[in-house]
Amino acid sequence: MRFSRDERGVSPVIGVMLMLVATVILAAVVSSYAGSLPSDESKAPQLSISAEAKENSYVLVKHEGGDPVNLNSIEVRTFIPEGTYADMSYKIPSSALQEVGNGNGVIETGESIKINWNDAFATSAWGLMAPNPGEKVTVEIYEKGGDKPIAKTTTVVRP
Known part of the structure; x- marks a missing residue:
C-alpha cells in the first residue's frame, strides 16, 4: 500500500x-x-398646535401637546392659501412673538404664542396683506434655520 x-x-x-x-x-x-x-444632530421637537385668528386683533397659536419649545429657537410663519392675498407667506419677526404662559421663554403644552394682527402678515406699499374674515390662514412653526415645518395648522379668520 x-x-x-x-x-x-x-x-x-x-x-x-x-x-x-x-x-x-x-x-x-x-x-x-x-x-x-453618537451624532451631533439633535432631533427636531415634535408638537401639535392649533390657531385662532381674529381680524385686526391677533393670531393666537396654542401648543396642544408634545415637546416644549424655546421661543428663541423657532420661527413662526403665516401662509394665506386663498383669497385676495393667496400664496402670500410671511416670516414673523421674533420680537413680535409674545408668550402667553409662565413667561420663561419656553412654550409648553397649554401655553400660547400671541401675535398682533399687524405683525402677523406682510406689509407692502398698498398696506397690510392679511386675509379677510372667512378666509383661511395657515400657521407654521420651524426650527430656526430649518426648511421643514415642525408644526402646522390652518384656521379661518373670524371677524
Whole structure:
C-alpha cells in the first residue's frame, strides 16, 4: 500500500475559508461600532398646535401637546392659501412673538404664542396683506434655520 502525502489542495482551501471568516467577523465589529456612534444632530421637537385668528386683533397659536419649545429657537410663519392675498407667506419677526404662559421663554403644552394682527402678515406699499374674515390662514412653526415645518395648522379668520 502506498499513501500519498501530497496535501497541497487542502491547505489553500482552509486558508481561504479562514480569511473569509476573519473578514466577516471584522465587518461585523466595524458595523456595530459605527452604528453606535453618537451624532451631533439633535432631533427636531415634535408638537401639535392649533390657531385662532381674529381680524385686526391677533393670531393666537396654542401648543396642544408634545415637546416644549424655546421661543428663541423657532420661527413662526403665516401662509394665506386663498383669497385676495393667496400664496402670500410671511416670516414673523421674533420680537413680535409674545408668550402667553409662565413667561420663561419656553412654550409648553397649554401655553400660547400671541401675535398682533399687524405683525402677523406682510406689509407692502398698498398696506397690510392679511386675509379677510372667512378666509383661511395657515400657521407654521420651524426650527430656526430649518426648511421643514415642525408644526402646522390652518384656521379661518373670524371677524
